[in-house]
Amino acid sequence: MAGVWDPTQYERFKAERAAPFFDLLALVLPTESLRVLDLGCGTGELSCEAHRRLRALNTLGIDSSQAMLERARRHEAPGVAFELADMVGFSAPRSFDIVLSNAALQWVPDHASVLARWTSFLTEKGQLAVQVPANLDHPSHSIAAEVATEEPFLSAFGGDPPADPVRNVLAPEEYARLLFELGYKNQHVRLQVYGHVLPSTEEVVEWVRGTSLTRFAARLRPELFEEYVLRYKARVLERLGRHSPFFYPFKRILLWGHL
Ligand SMILES: C[S@@+](CC[C@H](N)C(=O)[O-])C[C@H]1O[C@@H](n2cnc3c(N)ncnc32)[C@H](O)[C@@H]1O
Structure with a gap:
């Protein structure tokens, strides 16, 4: 179960939280006219940043928190939209070139099934990019x-x-195995330590x-x-x-x- 989200509290450590997202985006191969799905998009700022950096055609952000979505809607712009939905229950045809999820997957159990479902949203040569705390x-x-x-x-x-939602997180090698089993031909999985210097x-x-x-x-x-x-x-x-x-x-x- 996800918690009660306060966008202002969450954004206090914006810069620190953005760093892994940018590292994640750097793994994505940019191609023309990308359709991007951002699951657990939160306040939407990073969805917009992904849209801009990837020069996407359109980007859809999904989140189940009304408070986070209200903040996200401030960022709506041509090509960028947000929808209130559960990232596990959400269904989409095979219509996204990129499925992104930053710091959200840990809130749900059974990552093998969830990643299989997210993979089913991807086009034939689609890319999945996910970041979870560990x-x-x-x-x-x-x-x-x-x-x-x-x-x-x-x-x-x-x-x-x-x-603790982070209990749902698997070992890096488990994610590597899952990606292989789900048919990903190329993959990159790594554990990274972010050294945050707090006041x-x-x-x-x-x-x-x-x-x-x-x-x-x-x-x-x-x-x-x-x-x-x-x-x-x-x-x-x-x-x-x-x-x-x-x-x-x-x-x-x-x-x-x-x-
Ligand atoms: C730590 S925030 C990350 C937000 C954003 N991706 C970022 O990097 O700034 C986690 C987000 O996941 C959302 N979330 C948690 N469980 C969810 C679910 N089952 N479906 C959709 N969103 C969910 C929360 O509402 C929250 O906005």
């Missing part, structure tokens, strides 16, 4: 899961706390709040969610120390396949 083992993630198992949060969930350790909390913690914001009353964030912050500072600047190593998997 930093489940970083304390910013393990502490988030740990605090969620404590009271009063645990009872408020009325069962197991929502799982202070506190900023890690703001970063995670804009993404991973949205799963708790969706399930806790606003006051309880704020209490959760305070405890999470105290634990992060205790474990990671107060540093300024703070170096945040962030592992990501970039995968690209060409049919």
Whole structure:
């Protein structure tokens, strides 16, 4: 389940989040008159950037968050459109030359089936380009899961706390195998560490709040969610120390396949 998205919070780390997207785009072979589909497009800024850099004919961004889509619609322009839809339930004929997805696939399980479905949207010589975070083992993630198992949060969930979406992410070699099995003739899969230099350790909390913690914001009353964030912050500072600047190593998997 995706969380409650706040476009303003998400955009606080715009430059850091854009870097892997540009690395992903660099893997795509530009050809004439591309039709691009961006799944989990968020605020749409990067969809527009892809449209521009790839000199695409048209680009369609899909997202299931009304708040993110409202922000995205500000970027609508000739050739660029956005639609509210689920990226797994979405269906399209074989009509896209490029299927892109940046930092969104982790929100859904069963990547083998999802990638098979996304491949079915591609034209005969289409390209798939996907980026997912792979930093489940970083304390910013393990502490988030740990605090969620404590009271009063645990009872408020009325069962197991929502799982970290990054648990859905496979090993890089698994994606390579899937791309092969799906018929991609050329592929590039890599794990890359992005070294983000944040002003202070506190900023890690703001970063995670804009993404991973949205799963708790969706399930806790606003006051309880704020209490959760305070405890999470105290634990992060205790474990990671107060540093300024703070170096945040962030592992990501970039995968690209060409049919
Ligand atoms: C971390 S943001 C990435 C946004 C954008 N791709 C970017 O790179 O800036 C993840 C996005 O995935 C969207 N999302 C999560 N699950 C989704 C689903 N099942 N269908 C469509 N969008 C989904 C969220 O609403 C959110 O906008």
